[in-house]
Amino acid sequence: MPRPMTMAEKILAAHAGLVEAHPGQLVECDVDIVLANDITAPIAIQVVEDLGAEGVFDEGKVVLVPDHYAPNKDIKSAEQTKRMRDFAHARHVAHYWEQGRAGIEHALLPEQGVVVPGDLVIGADSHTCTYGALGAFSTGVGSTDAGVAMATGRAWFRVPETSRFHLTGSLPEGVSGKDVILSIIGTIGVDGALYQSMEFSGPAVAELSMDDRLTISNMAIEAGAKAGIFEVDAVTRAYLEGRAERPWIEFHPDPDAVYAATYEIDVSKIEPMVAWPHLPSNTKPVAASREVAIDQAVIGSCTNGRMSDMRAAAEVLKGRQVAPGVRCIVIPATQAVWRQCVDEGLMDIFVDAGCAVSTPTCGPCLGGYMGILAEGERAVSSTNRNFVGRMGSPASEVYLASPATCAASAVAGHLALPSDLAPVASPKTDPATAKELA
């Protein structure tokens, strides 16, 4: 009988061909998916070539996504996406999506059913932890690790300790997964789960949508964690139905598994949160942050660019206008989300409200392009990091919040809740727009 194990321990043991695994143990594993993007893939590809490998270990298990500086920002980024594209074609990489069909990697892979429960995934991108929402063990690595795994299908791991986050209660109206994870990081700090796997469980999890879970797992790295894993349940299975590329294995934690810490979290007490500069742990309620005037709002990213995020933003922006002097940039995270925004009429709402809507890209989140901040400017953003200079000038500021908070703040011109806004007077189309369209 193996020792009682957490989800992380079970998934790593299974992929190492072991009956059990314990925290601190170094194991060598077969991986199910190896991911890289246009910034990290060129270095990994160089490693594959330096190794003299004849090809990738499995054409179906290497995933390459142009998203960080794609569509190409400049000549250097064009060279990088070209290097990745040429490699993908030459090595017959099945999971490569061209700009116009792609999207932000961590929104795209779950949507396309590329990752399934029980998978062991490594990605040369720190937010690879997102797929923990699907019951996978998924973590960010360097380009050398990714390159070696592309050639061999193998990677080594140190088995992490696990901390359990036991969620109870019901989320109040207007409170999202983003508010839950900001609240948790605000409590435990940016190294609160250093090197650990965060395991989310408890009765409140059943009420969390898959989009909310993906947002929560996405930001596990902002607490220093190696992974952020949800147990597979009916919500996960419904999401995977008709989407999963492969059959899957569910790993559930043993009741007597050993945890480094257990946090009891009553989600009914969580209110909309904002992380002030310059750490994701620097959180305050939005209700206590209304004095912060903003120049820009960004709604999108691997954290919050999915369909429910677009709907939450549109619900606030419908019939309203972005405040004068504020830029509101909306970036649906994948081409499918973009299409759905058109089909549901959300694009009309965004455009009528005065938003700039972009094709999918990571662009502004990492200060790449498509919404860089000048010295002294402030943005409220549904992204994941607010470090010094993250979105542009080292003298600019980023406030992290949910899509609903970002949309309400764009209308108010300062950090605000949707309930702070004046009710929409009438559903009539703006006269100027109506005339133009007539």
Next chain:
Amino acid sequence: MNIHGKAFRYGRDVNTDVIIPARYLNTSDAKELAAHAMEDLDPGFVAAVEPGDVVVAEENFGCGSSREHAPVALKAAGVGAVIAKSYARIFYRNAIDMGLAILEAPEAVDAIRAGDIISVDTTTGEISDETTGETFHAEPFPPFITEIIEAGGLVERTRRQLAAQREA
């Protein structure tokens, strides 16, 4: 694998920016990086370090960026092993991938003094302070990690494996 040299002592949270400052990251040449190892924390380090020497530090060694240049700089400067109470996660990975022996041994860290002569056996995890005669134990590396370190890093070890497979 055996490592033998003198100890350099540092405190907690030694970050990747002091191990190798970002201003030198316009090169990935190991020798050039080594010339600036630990420069912003210990300007005398590069002149004093000799092959096989051991860096001993408190908690969270290597925190900060994911730059693979940090373990490369230490290794190329001559550092044979790092012994600390704990490591930042990505530095730990990168150190092993670059072939730098890296051990967790809190008791050893508390006991070892700057300048002590240290020997480390990475296969057994035994750390000896030859100056004081004390011995300590770190969790030994499993064989595949020893293979990576002895090969000089993950890329070289994988290259050898792939070559062996082709011959087989």
